Amino acid sequence: MEIYLVRHTKPLIEKGVCYGQTDIPVDAGVFEASARQVLEELPEKTDALYSSPLTRCSCLADYIRENKYRGMSIEHSSLLKELHFGDWENKKWDAINHVDLQKWMNDFVNLSPHGGESYVALHHRTRQFLQLLKERNFGCVVLVTHAGVIRSIQSHIRHILLKDTFELNCDYGKVVKLIQNVEGREFNIT
Numbered sequence: 001m002e003i004y005l006v007r008h009t010k011p012l013i014e015k016g017v018c019y020g021q022t023d024i025p026v027d028a029g030v031f032e033a034s035a036r037q038v039l040e041e042l043p044e045k046t047d048a049l050y051s052s053p054l055t056r057c058s059c060l061a062d063y064i065r066e067n068k069y070r071g072m073s074i075e076h077s078s079l080l081k082e083l084h085f086g087d088w089e090n091k092k093w094d095a096i097n098h099v100d101l102q103k104w105m106n107d108f109v110n111l112s113p114h115g116g117e118s119y120v121a122l123h124h125r126t127r128q129f130l131q132l133l134k135e136r137n138f139g140c141v142v143l144v145t146h147a148g149v150i151r152s153i154q155s156h157i158r159h160i161l162l163k164d165t166f167e168l169n170c171d172y173g174k175v176v177k178l179i180q181n182v183e184g185r186e187f188n189i190t
Contacts, residue, residue, distance in 0.1 A: 001133070002140040004042055005150045005176040006064075008056040009034040016092050020085040020116070020148070026059050034173040035063045041175040042068060047138040049073070052080040052145045061144040069142075079129040082146035086116025109162045119148070119162050126152040150176060 010027040013019055042064065049069055051061035053076040061074045088096050104111050112118040126149050133141060143149075151165035157178060160168075 001138055001180045002043065003133070003153075003178040003180075004046070004140075004142045005153060005178065006038055006042075006060065006142060006144045007147055007150055007170055007172060007174045008052075008054075008060050008144065009038075010172040011056045014092075016094065018085050018088045018091055018093055018096070020082045020089060021054065022090045023054050024056060026056050031059070031063075035060055035067075038173050038175055039064065039068050041177075042142060043140055045069075046072070046140045046142045048075065048136070048141045050075050050077055050080060050141060050143045050145075052076070052082070052149070053078060054081060054146075057144045057146065064142065064144065077129060079125045079132075080143060080145040080149055081125075083119065083122045083148045084116045086113040088113045088116065119152070122148055123152045123155065123162055125149075127156055130156065150174075153178075 008026070010030050011019065011024045012027045013022075013024050038060065046069060049061060049065060049072050051057045051074050057080070058074070058076065065072055065074055093101070100114070104113060109119045112121065130153065147170040150170050151168050152162070154160060154168055154176065155162050155165045
């Protein structure tokens with residue numbers, strides 16, 4: 001199986017704001033150019049197109065469908081949503097209680113912001129999603145999602161500790177291609 005992990009394009013939000021599952025639009029000023037670049041990195045055909053239901057992903061998934069995979073349906077999955085930051089959603093990082101923020105930063109893998117989820121919880125969601133893909137026996141899938149999900153999937157597939165995944169490049173509009181080996185056990189990253 002080939003899996004193409006696509007991060008959404010730049011969102012229209014002020015820098016320094018925590019916006020995990022906050023539903024925000026894309027930055028229209030850079031969307032078209034970024035989306036065209038994504039198209040160039042995707043295969044000519046795919047068995048399935050999945051997207052997070054959040055606007056910044058579904059907008060790009062719609063563009064991909066209309067310009068590359070006409071007639072294909074998009075399957076939206078909440079399992080592909082970004083980390084939920086709870087009470088911190090849509091707040092400036094520097095406005096969050098510094099003690100709580102530091103405590104979370106010291107163990108962001110296991111701790112969750114008040115009312116939110118931990119990185120381990122997000123990782124559990126992504127592993128559930130990968131299991132669903134495995135059961136459907138696809139040859140090729142495209143996933144339009146978020147940095148946290150992309151890093152989590154790579155953690156699982158590449159056997160990287162969750163705490164080390166922020167070393168992985170995950171820019172807006174980035175495409176990561178995963179190719180499963182013949183035995184179906186391991187993936188190669190291209």
